[in-house]
Amino acid sequence: xxxxxxxxxxxxxxxxIEFRSREIVYTTLLFAVSCLLVFAFGFVREGRAVEDAASxxxxxAIAFSGTLALGRAFERERQNETLRGLLMSPIPRPALYxxxxxxxVLLLLxxxxxxxxxAGIMFQARMLAHPLYLVALVLTGTVxxxxxxxxxxxxxxxxxxxxxxxxxxxxxxxxxxxIAGVRxxxxxxxxxxxxxxxxxxxxxxxxxxxLFVTLALWTFEAVMTE
Amino acid sequence: MTRLIxxxxxxxxxxxxxxxxxxxxxxxxxxxxxAQDEFLPIDQLAPKEELPAAPLVMAAYAIAWLxxxxxxxxxxxxxxxxxxxxxDVNRRLAGGARR
Amino acid sequence: xxxxxxxxxxxxxxxxxxxxxxxxxxxxESTMGLVQKIFYFHFPSWMAMFTAVFVxxxxxxxxxxxxxxxxxxxxxxxAELVVAFGLIGLLTGPLWGIKAWGVWWSxxxxxxxxxxxxxIFWGYLLLRRFGGPGSERLAAAVALFGMANVPFxxxxxxxxxxxxxxxxxxxxxxxxxxxxxxxxxxAFMGLFALLMTLRTRxxxxxxxxxxxxxxxxx
Numbered sequence: 283x284x285x286x287x288x289x290x291x292x293x294x295x296x297x298x299i300e301f302r303s304r305e306i307v308y309t310t311l312l313f314a315v316s317c318l319l320v321f322a323f324g325f326v327r328e329g330r331a332v333e334d335a336a337s338x339x340x341x342x343a344i345a346f347s348g349t350l351a352l353g354r355a356f357e358r359e360r361q362n363e364t365l366r367g368l369l370m371s372p373i374p375r376p377a378l379y380x381x382x383x384x385x386x387v388l389l390l391l392x393x394x395x396x397x398x399x400x401a402g403i404m405f406q407a408r409m410l411a412h413p414l415y416l417v418a419l420v421l422t423g424t425v426x427x428x429x430x431x432x433x434x435x436x437x438x439x440x441x442x443x444x445x446x447x448x449x450x451x452x453x454x455x456x457x458x459x460x461i462a463g464v465r466x467x468x469x470x471x472x473x474x475x476x477x478x479x480x481x482x483x484x485x486x487x488x489x490x491x492x493l494f495v496t497l498a499l500w501t502f503e504a505v506m507t508e
Numbered sequence: 509m510t511r512l513i514x515x516x517x518x519x520x521x522x523x524x525x526x527x528x529x530x531x532x533x534x535x536x537x538x539x540x541x542x543a544q545d546e547f548l549p550i551d552q553l554a555p556k557e558e559l560p561a562a563p564l565v566m567a568a569y570a571i572a573w574l575x576x577x578x579x580x581x582x583x584x585x586x587x588x589x590x591x592x593x594x595x596d597v598n599r600r601l602a603g604g605a606r607r
Numbered sequence: 608x609x610x611x612x613x614x615x616x617x618x619x620x621x622x623x624x625x626x627x628x629x630x631x632x633x634x635x636e637s638t639m640g641l642v643q644k645i646f647y648f649h650f651p652s653w654m655a656m657f658t659a660v661f662v663x664x665x666x667x668x669x670x671x672x673x674x675x676x677x678x679x680x681x682x683x684x685x686a687e688l689v690v691a692f693g694l695i696g697l698l699t700g701p702l703w704g705i706k707a708w709g710v711w712w713s714x715x716x717x718x719x720x721x722x723x724x725x726x727i728f729w730g731y732l733l734l735r736r737f738g739g740p741g742s743e744r745l746a747a748a749v750a751l752f753g754m755a756n757v758p759f760x761x762x763x764x765x766x767x768x769x770x771x772x773x774x775x776x777x778x779x780x781x782x783x784x785x786x787x788x789x790x791x792x793x794a795f796m797g798l799f800a801l802l803m804t805l806r807t808r809x810x811x812x813x814x815x816x817x818x819x820x821x822x823x824x825x
Contacts, residue, residue: 430752437748442739450733454726455752458759461767482766490759497755504671505748561642564706568645568699572652575698576798579691583805590812597819604823 285380288373292381296355297388306354307392314347314397322404336407337467341423341460343397348390348427349449352435355386360439375503383425383432383495390424407471415470415480422487423463427456429491433498437505462487612804619801622794629787642706647787649699651795653721656692657757658799659685660724663731664754667747679743680810682750684803686731692799693725716765723760727753 300306318339325335359365368378398420402409409416434451438444453460466483469476630647663685670678700718701711712718727749734746 433748433752437745438738441734441742441745443737447730447734447738451727451730451749454723454730455749455756457723458756458763461763465767486759486763493755493759494752497752501671501748501751505744561640561706564642564702565644568702569648571698571702572648572695575691575695576802579687579802580805583802583809587805587809587812590809590816594812594816594819597816597823601819601823 285374285377288377289381289384292368292373292378293384293388296382296385299358300385300389306351306358307389309354310347310351310389311393311396313350314343314393315400317343317346318397318401318404326405331405331407334464334468334472336401336405336471337464339405340398340401340467341463343401344390344394344420344424344463345427345453345456345460347393348424348431349452351389351393352386352428352431352452353445353448355382355389356435356439365436365439369506375506376499379432379436379498379502382436383428383498386428386432387425390428391421394420394424402471409471412470412475412477412480415477415484416467418484419463419466419470419480419487422484422491423459423466426459426487426491426494429494429498430455430459433494433502433505436502458490459487462490612801615797615801615804619794619797622790622797626787626791626794629790633784633787642703645699645703647791648795649696649703650788651792652692652695652699653717654792655795655799656689656696656721656725658796659689659692660728660754660757662803663689663728663750667750667754670747671744671751676810676814677807679747680807680814681803682747683732683735683743684806684810686728686746686750687806688799688802689728690725690732691802692795693721693728696721697725714768716761716768719764719768720757720761723764724753724757727756 321335321339321342322331325332325339356365359368369375398416399409401407431448431452434455435448438447438451441447462483466480466487469479469483626647630644633644633647635641635643663682666678666682666685669675670682697718704713705711731746731749731753734749735742738745
């Protein structure tokens with residue numbers, strides 16, 4: 283079975299399951315919105331948000347809700363022992379990783395289509411000023427976060443204390459993604475947008491994505507075998 | 509026995525880390541001239557005149573010594589436990605073989 | 608590696624005996640005075656920490672590729688030293704900073720990058736401790752990701768903030784400051800190697816113990 287075909291089958295399976303119950307997307311979305319709200323109390327004074335609050339809070343919400351979604355997605359696999367089934371099937375392991383990654387990215391993008399405009403509204407940021415840059419930054423940042431997250435979440439699925447170990451391991455490693463996401467988005471949403479900076483951060487995110495997806499593809503096999 | 513010697517040696521010159529701090533505090537720091545220098549001082553943040561430097565330097569070297577000391581001791585204790593178990597299992601193996 | 612212990616210890620004993628002489632003899636830095644002397648241990652601690660990061664990452668790659676236990680022993684020993692040397696750097700930095708910059712923590716790029724890396728390897732140790740069986744390979748992946756992250760973390764934090772003395776400072780140091788600095792750095796690297804021999808011996812013994820238990824069951 284070809285690589286792309288196999289990966290797509292895995293993604294399709296995840297999306298189908300998710301469409302039927304919509305459990306993860308609803309819970310993640312609500313969590314992300316709650317995050318935005320809680321942070322609003324910290325960063326909005328007299329009805330106006332502090333500078334760059336929108337991008338900062340947005341990315342924090344993405345990081346937190348992303349971790350939650352990753353945990354839930356792999357918990358589902360663990361509960362039904364389906365991960366073992368996937369590992370035993372004759373698809374190349376990296377295809378399994380790519381399939382899972384695509385599923386997670388699509389899930390997070392679905393959540394982001396709601397919370398990105400919401401952050402713009404709540405924190406008075408001009409989301410529509412440079413929409414392409416914004417979309418590119420959010421997309422590459424999500425892929426970077428999910429690339430590392432999918433790898434770690436899959437690794438930890440049979441580990442004790444996995445619920446707390448996932449954030450402990452994931453956040454420090456994805457610091458560059460968060461920094462680039464926040465600063466890049468802030469550069470785009472500022473009163474006086476600095477598109478050159480945004481492009482700089484975007485290129486870093488692309489480099490990060492390429493390196494870490496490659497690294498994950500190389501090590502997924504070694505790490506997932508018994 | 510070798511383990512003990514190894515660990516003591518490691519400890520002894522971890523102790524040596526303290527020496528610079530002690531030696532340094534015997535000296536008097538010179539008055540600070542306004543000068544050109546390699547380090548880039550930050551203009552807005554003037555160094556606190558009231559804070560004496562000597563305790564900070566001593567504390568820094570002491571911390572370095574303390575961290576390494578604690579680490580060496582922790583490795584030593586773990587080594588002790590494992591080597592004790594090894595001796596124990598060896599004894600049991602020898603006892604079993606004799607039967 | 609074990610055989611290196613005594614000769615290495617002897618050399619290091621001499622180096623650490625000489626180090627205080629060199630450090631005391633170094634001239635005062637003109638704006639920071641006495642407190643700058645923390646530098647002679649702060650910088651070498653960081654160097655040792657970064658060396659440990661790359662040793663751990665490299666050993667993890669070998670372990671993932673070959674499953675050789677000796678590689679895993681080196682990886683975990685090095686990871687512990689990342690945390691130990693990193694802790695020294697993280698604690699001595701603020702002590703210097705409060706006097707030199709007026710703040711305990713200023714989010715400067717080197718310090719912040721080092722903090723992030725330190726957290727990654729602390730996570731490595733937690734994973735090995737609490738992850739249950741089979742966590743060695745998972746931890747190896749974490750170490751590898753951590754090592755690969757070094758340029759990204761540094762670059763992103765650097766672009767975000769700058770307060771630390773620029774990189775060129777170290778190369779522009781006069782000999783009177785350069786000598787104690789590099790002497791201390793060499794001594795710390797030697798200390799890293801020495802502690803590695805001690806710690807890998809522990810892993811060695813643990814492996815031997817496992818074998819003995821297996822033999823006992825027969």
